[in-house]
Amino acid sequence: MSLVPSLTEALFAFGAGGRVVGRTRYCTQPPHEVGRVEKVGGTKKVDLDRLLSLEPDLVVAVREENRREDVEAIVEAGVEIFLGEPATVAGALAMLRELARRVEAPRADVFLGRIEHVLRILESSRPERPRRVFAPIWKNPYMSVGGDTYAGDVIRVCGGENVFAGRGRYPRVTPGEIEETSPEVILLPDEPYPFSAADLPEFYALDVPAARSGRVYPIDGKLLTWYGPRMAPALMQLSAILCR
Structure with missing residues (x-):
């Protein structure tokens, strides 16, 4: 059973999807195969009774997305849990390799390679x-990707410098603070906050190099936050954006 959307996708890609008995309602990939799998609530609000009724041998979770109390309740119920905590791209790769080993996934090496x-x-x-890159994840108030996060390390690996890396994991920031950091690229992911082209005017109104040079990009949020089979193309795509 998987309580992590990106890792649900990974299990299917790795050839272990046929053994997945439960998922969250946010686990939507791959769309055709995952539709047959029972839902057990959301990533932050798991229906523990429903989860336990499916009698999973292993529950897949991560500290970033799943609540501690849910994880502890699963452990107390005697169910084995795989708990990931990837804060870097290298850490996510290591986690995926360990997950593939635990579930004896037959096709994982292709994707991991x-x-x-x-x-x-x-x-x-x-x-x-x-x-220099600014990547907000919320507005009203603005919240930014910070340091010690997978998304922050994705920016580094792809050739960027996260302008709010030193402000904690997901700092609240003001327009004035954004201008003070002088980002040269602004990435507007469509999750968790659904930034879109409709938000472009407020970012182009900022007195920053990114606005002056036209480097404000709405992007698929999964490029920044999903670890799994899409990591390779995601990293290449973001690298191309940052190096334009």
Whole structure:
């Protein structure tokens, strides 16, 4: 059973999808295969009675997305749990490799090898001066990707410098503070807050290099936050955006 949308997708891609008996309502990938799997609530509000009734041998969770009390209740019920805590791209890769080992996934090496290949390319071709990047995840108030997060390390790996890396994990920031950091690129992910083209005017109104040079980009939020089979293309796509 998986309580993490990106890892649900990974289990199917790795060839273990046929053994997944439960998921959250946010686990929507791959769309055709995952539809047959029973739902057990959301990532933050798990229906524990429903979960236990499905008699899983292993529950997949991560500290970032799942509540501690739910994880503890699952453990207390005697169910084995796989608990990931990836804060870096390398850490996510290691977690995926361990998950594949635990579930004896037959096709994991193909995807993990692609990720490793892309990482070698990106780490060997990092720009001498990374572009300064602002990536909000919420508005009213603005909240930013901060340091010690997977998304923050994705920015680094792809050739960027997170302008709020030193402000904690997900700091609240003001328009004035954004201008003070002088981001050269602004990424507007469509999750968890659904930023879209409709939000562009307020960011282009900021007195920052990104606005003046036209480097404000609405993006698929999964590029920044999902670890799994889509990591290799996501890293390449973000690298291309940051290096334009």
